[in-house]
Amino acid sequence: MALGIEQHFEDRTQEFERKPEPGPEIAFIVDFLQKLKPKKVMEIGCNWGRELKKLEGQALLYGVDSNEKMVELAKQYVKGKFQKADACCLPYGNSTFGLVYTCGLLSHIPPEKVYEAVTEAVRVSKKYVLFVEYCGTRQSKNNVYNCKKFTWVHDYDRLVSTVNVFAKYNKNVFLGSDLYHVVLLEKPQVQQKEIITEIREESKPKFQIKIGKFEWKLG
Numbered sequence: 749m750a751l752g753i754e755q756h757f758e759d760r761t762q763e764f765e766r767k768p769e770p771g772p773e774i775a776f777i778v779d780f781l782q783k784l785k786p787k788k789v790m791e792i793g794c795n796w797g798r799e800l801k802k803l804e805g806q807a808l809l810y811g812v813d814s815n816e817k818m819v820e821l822a823k824q825y826v827k828g829k830f831q832k833a834d835a836c837c838l839p840y841g842n843s844t845f846g847l848v849y850t851c852g853l854l855s856h857i858p859p860e861k862v863y864e865a866v867t868e869a870v871r872v873s874k875k876y877v878l879f880v881e882y883c884g885t886r887q888s889k890n891n892v893y894n895c896k897k898f899t900w901v902h903d904y905d906r907l908v909s910t911v912n913v914f915a916k917y918n919k920n921v922f923l924g925s926d927l928y929h930v931v932l933l934e935k936p937q938v939q940q941k942e943i944i945t946e947i948r949e950e951s952k953p954k955f956q957i958k959i960g961k962f963e964w965k966l967g
Contacts, residue, residue: 790845882927
């Protein structure tokens with residue numbers, strides 16, 4: 749598997765030289781961004797920033813990737829903040845970003861670790877989480893086949909049901925010959941309770957000192 753991952757990032761490095769346009773899946777990201785208007789956006793698994801480039805000027809952009817080379821290329825290509833990080837252990841605090849998204853990332857995470865990646869995305873999101881994930885290639889309307897090597901088709905409905913979020917959008921969508929699962933999650937917003945401080949005045953002082961004609965009452 750390691751060799752496959754190395755080849756994947758080598759292919760992405762060569763892709764950076766050509767800088768091809770993103771696929772049709774970018775339309776979902778752009779559309780949701782324009783409707784939701786988050787101030788801070790982070791992509792998990794940003795590669796060299798192909799999708800994030802399309803979001804420049806619409807929000808403060810952040811990206812993480814497990815490959816140092818991809819992080820360096822993204823810094824050259826996109827106006828944003830990037831760092832190396834594992835999708836299952838993000839270096840950010842809770843509720844840091846208005847929108848957190850993945851595009852073709854979870855499908856490359858094995859089943860035994862994908863739940864960790866989903867919960868991390870939800871944790872660092874303040875409100876919205878968007879997953880746009882590859883699920884295979886269409887042969888006919890009723891037959892999905894040919895998932896790529898080192899790619900997994902996860903049960904996204906089950907994954908979403910295990911975290912405390914509401915699915916505002918949850919559909920399988922064919923983009924050309926490829927099938928994608930697109931799900932937009934909204935985290936419940938916890939309202940801060942107003943803190944009321946009660947001040948009580950005692951009717952009698954605790955101490956009374958009298959020296960001659962002078963008297964002090966101390967609370």
